Amino acid sequence: MTERLRQTARRLLEEGNVQVVIGYGASGPVFITRPEDADKLEWNDRCFANLTVYLTRKEVKALGKAALVVKGCDERALVVLEKESQIDRAALYVIGMACDGLGAAKCVECQTHVPRFADEVIGTQAEPPAPRCAPEPNGLDRLMAKSPAERWAFWTAEFARCVKCYACRQVCPLCYCERCIADKNRPVAIDTSATPKGNFAWHITRAFHLAARCIGCGECTRACPAGIPLGLLNQALAQATEENFGYRPGMDREAEPVFGAWSPADKEDFIG
Amino acid sequence: MSEAIAMSFEPKIIAYVCNWCTYLGADLAGTNRLEYPPNVRILRLPCTGRIDFNLIVKAFEMGADAVLVSGCHPGDCHYTAGNYHARRRWMLFRSLLETLGIETERVHFTWISAAEGKKFQQVIGELTEKTRAMGPYAAYQEMCVGQASACPEAAK
Amino acid sequence: MSTAISVAALGELIAGWIGQGKLVAAPVQVGDRLLYQALSSAAAAVFDARRRPANSIKEFLFPRHEQIFRYRLEGKEIALSDVVPEEREQIVIAAKPCDAAALPILDRVFNWDCEDSFYTARRARTTVVTLACAAHDDACFCTSVGSGPADESGSDAMLFDRGDGQFEVKAITEKGRALFGVSSAEADDGTLKRAPQTKFDPARVARYLEANFESPLWKDLTLACLGCGACAYTCPTCHCFDIVDEGNAAGGARVKNWDSCQFPFFTLHASGHNPRSAQPQRQRQRLFHKFSIYPAKFGSTLCTGCGNCERNCPVGLGVLKVLQAIDGEARRLDEKEPVQA
Numbered sequence: 001m002t003e004r005l006r007q008t009a010r011r012l013l014e015e016g017n018v019q020v021v022i023g024y025g026a027s028g029p030v031f032i033t034r035p036e037d038a039d040k041l042e043w044n045d046r047c048f049a050n051l052t053v054y055l056t057r058k059e060v061k062a063l064g065k066a067a068l069v070v071k072g073c074d075e076r077a078l079v080v081l082e083k084e085s086q087i088d089r090a091a092l093y094v095i096g097m098a099c100d101g102l103g104a105a106k107c108v109e110c111q112t113h114v115p116r117f118a119d120e121v122i123g124t125q126a127e128p129p130a131p132r133c134a135p136e137p138n139g140l141d142r143l144m145a146k147s148p149a150e151r152w153a154f155w156t157a158e159f160a161r162c163v164k165c166y167a168c169r170q171v172c173p174l175c176y177c178e179r180c181i182a183d184k185n186r187p188v189a190i191d192t193s194a195t196p197k198g199n200f201a202w203h204i205t206r207a208f209h210l211a212a213r214c215i216g217c218g219e220c221t222r223a224c225p226a227g228i229p230l231g232l233l234n235q236a237l238a239q240a241t242e243e244n245f246g247y248r249p250g251m252d253r254e255a256e257p258v259f260g261a262w263s264p265a266d267k268e269d270f271i272g
Numbered sequence: 273m274s275e276a277i278a279m280s281f282e283p284k285i286i287a288y289v290c291n292w293c294t295y296l297g298a299d300l301a302g303t304n305r306l307e308y309p310p311n312v313r314i315l316r317l318p319c320t321g322r323i324d325f326n327l328i329v330k331a332f333e334m335g336a337d338a339v340l341v342s343g344c345h346p347g348d349c350h351y352t353a354g355n356y357h358a359r360r361r362w363m364l365f366r367s368l369l370e371t372l373g374i375e376t377e378r379v380h381f382t383w384i385s386a387a388e389g390k391k392f393q394q395v396i397g398e399l400t401e402k403t404r405a406m407g408p409y410a411a412y413q414e415m416c417v418g419q420a421s422a423c424p425e426a427a428k
Numbered sequence: 429m430s431t432a433i434s435v436a437a438l439g440e441l442i443a444g445w446i447g448q449g450k451l452v453a454a455p456v457q458v459g460d461r462l463l464y465q466a467l468s469s470a471a472a473a474v475f476d477a478r479r480r481p482a483n484s485i486k487e488f489l490f491p492r493h494e495q496i497f498r499y500r501l502e503g504k505e506i507a508l509s510d511v512v513p514e515e516r517e518q519i520v521i522a523a524k525p526c527d528a529a530a531l532p533i534l535d536r537v538f539n540w541d542c543e544d545s546f547y548t549a550r551r552a553r554t555t556v557v558t559l560a561c562a563a564h565d566d567a568c569f570c571t572s573v574g575s576g577p578a579d580e581s582g583s584d585a586m587l588f589d590r591g592d593g594q595f596e597v598k599a600i601t602e603k604g605r606a607l608f609g610v611s612s613a614e615a616d617d618g619t620l621k622r623a624p625q626t627k628f629d630p631a632r633v634a635r636y637l638e639a640n641f642e643s644p645l646w647k648d649l650t651l652a653c654l655g656c657g658a659c660a661y662t663c664p665t666c667h668c669f670d671i672v673d674e675g676n677a678a679g680g681a682r683v684k685n686w687d688s689c690q691f692p693f694f695t696l697h698a699s700g701h702n703p704r705s706a707q708p709q710r711q712r713q714r715l716f717h718k719f720s721i722y723p724a725k726f727g728s729t730l731c732t733g734c735g736n737c738e739r740n741c742p743v744g745l746g747v748l749k750v751l752q753a754i755d756g757e758a759r760r761l762d763e764k765e766p767v768q769a
Contacts, residue, residue: 053654161463163657
């Protein structure tokens with residue numbers, strides 16, 4: 001598959017269809033602008049990063065028309081980005097990689113092994129692969145089995161380690177605001193301090209700004225240098241979104257996003 | 273909580289209400305001399321659709337023991353659909369609060385129209401007693417202790 | 429005379445220090461990560477000479493957040509009050525040499541044009557006991573910046589894992605001697621055999637930097653950077669901070685928080701102009717600060733080669749790759765036009 005990927009990249013660059021191929025290299029993302037550099041592209045079980053995050057970064061946009069290597073999980077971000085008018089899908093060449101899992105926790109329940117909306121798919125995946133690792137210990141079910149007070153204690157302990165590095169935000173393809181609410185300071189909306197109050201405020205905000213948008217790529221959890229299981233918050237919201245609105249972000253290009261739309265039939269059993 | 277403390281605890285309730293319905297409903301309660309507990313601090317916004325979920329968080333940071341969010345009934349929104357957007361938002365926000373272990377019994381949503389002065393009185397009365405029985409929201413306030421931008425008592 | 433101490437005895441010492449009300453910090457296993465944390469019990473401390481915590485010990489001297497004064501608004505008056513510093517003694521134990529070596533580097537910055545008394549007060553009441561390294565990984569490059577697996581710089585005492593559950597203790601300073609009650613003894617330096625190979629020449633890098641502020645290398649090498657603070661915040665030597673006022677209508681505090689030069693708004697001026705508005709410019713700045721500007725001012729590199737930046741980077745960047753590329757380019761240029769010695 002690596003060889004086919006390199007050939008594809010070489011061809012696209014030689015034909016002048018794209019100016020840059022964004023893919024995985026030996027030790028991280030690479031931006032191939034010359035056909036002779038196509039051999040720097042790799043495809044292996046360390047291709048964790050969600051490269052769609054680069055599509056909204058101005059330094060990368062400045063390189064010109066891009067071809068992007070995506071896994072099925074990452075590709076969901078493309079659907080949401082397109083819905084939110086952040087990318088011109090027609091101006092992007094998507095190279096989909098059929099993936100049999102990277103051994104990450106999210107791979108266990110993956111339903112998008114083969115990218116569905118790519119311009120070209122490399123590899124095939126006949127059946128879902130056997131799970132390669134056990135579900136993570138701090139799974140959502142385990143969390144919700146605790147009492148509210150226990151959950152509060154859990155998050156208080158986890159957020160105590162947050163240093164406000166914003167790796168979770170920077171690595172997320174859907175956190176593309178040019179000026180994040182956390183950077184607002186006239187007046188301050190969210191404390192920048194890495195205190196319990198400031199950390200709760202930040203993570204509540206980030207989770208909710210991603211409600212019904214997060215595609216569950218898990219990059220936020222992987223990127224956190226303090227090992228906080230941030231993805232649990234997004235997962236809880238994704239579950240609530242699916243239960244209440246039958247909506248899964250990034251799965252259906254035609255589906256109406258949950259926020260920005262409404263229905264007279266929306267439930268209101270919690271409203272007095 | 274001991275009887276004496278329970279009797280003397282006056283809950284602080286923040287109510288974010290929409291200008292066109294609930295605020296007028298509260299006004300109507302006032303003009304009709306319907307007494308309701310003074311524990312509620314009313315904040316008027318144009319529409320529930322404008323209410324950012326962070327306002328609920330900030331209320332707790334600043335020492336609120338309960339938060340009420342109230343607006344026009346579905347179909348009656350002055351801006352046509354603001355409350356519909358708010359309804360969706362609130363539903364998901366409650367899930368997030370539950371996941372974090374924040375006490376969702378302290379966050380209330382109601383529809384109160386401009387004609388429902390009586391309902392306003394009832395809602396505030398019930399909410400005040402319910403919150404009094406729950407006690408202060410110690411968990412959130414303890415988290416903010418010593419931090420500069422928290423409520424003055426917590427900031428000491 | 430053997431100055432060996434067993435893990436159990438270390439545990440008892442730690443329990444004693446905690447019992448005396450001292451803050452004791454050590455590597456602790458938190459989920460799948462090893463992190464320096466303040467200990468609530470001696471049992472949590474991990475003495476593993478083969479692993480490196482994902483954070484650094486600077487947290488205990490230069491915390492991620494601290495209040496520097498408080499203010500209350502009383503009518504038209506503003507009442508200021510000093511923050512009373514804690515008097516607590518601190519002991520960091522089983523720190524990595526690359527963490528301890530950062531302290532003399534930070535000392536220079538925090539005592540340079542004015543004294544940062546918050547830092548110096550903590551520094552004075554902190555004793556650092558390092559655990560010499562028995563292994564390194566691909567991200568380590570301490571030997572390239574003049575450090576090493578048994579570097580004593582910044583250490584008050586050093587432990588050497590004998591491999592049999594016993595640790596040799598070497599007291600290096602008076603503080604170290606006071607802690608362990610042993611006189612300085614030569615300890616096993618077999619760890620030096622497990623030092624990483626040098627991977628670049630910092631002097632050559634500095635020369636290249638001085639001559640190549642504008643270079644296409646910056647864009648080529650750093651496009652992958654997403655502009656978070658994971659590298660800066662886990663780096664033992666990074667020390668940039670932001671001062672903000674946090675408060676409400678009744679009052680608040682002026683606080684000092686960690687900041688990262690990689691954040692998009694790090695250099696945003698009040699006018700709206702941002703001299704480093706693109707990530708390659710910000711990455712360039714980090715390299716310059718560490719390998720050119722700080723060395724020129726203070727005589728040593730602002731880096732101890734711990735490798736945290738690479739390990740914590742969500743996209744595997746870190747400074748080493750960029751340094752090696754620069755070094756390679758510098759060597760190539762040197763060969764074409766040898767530098768006059």
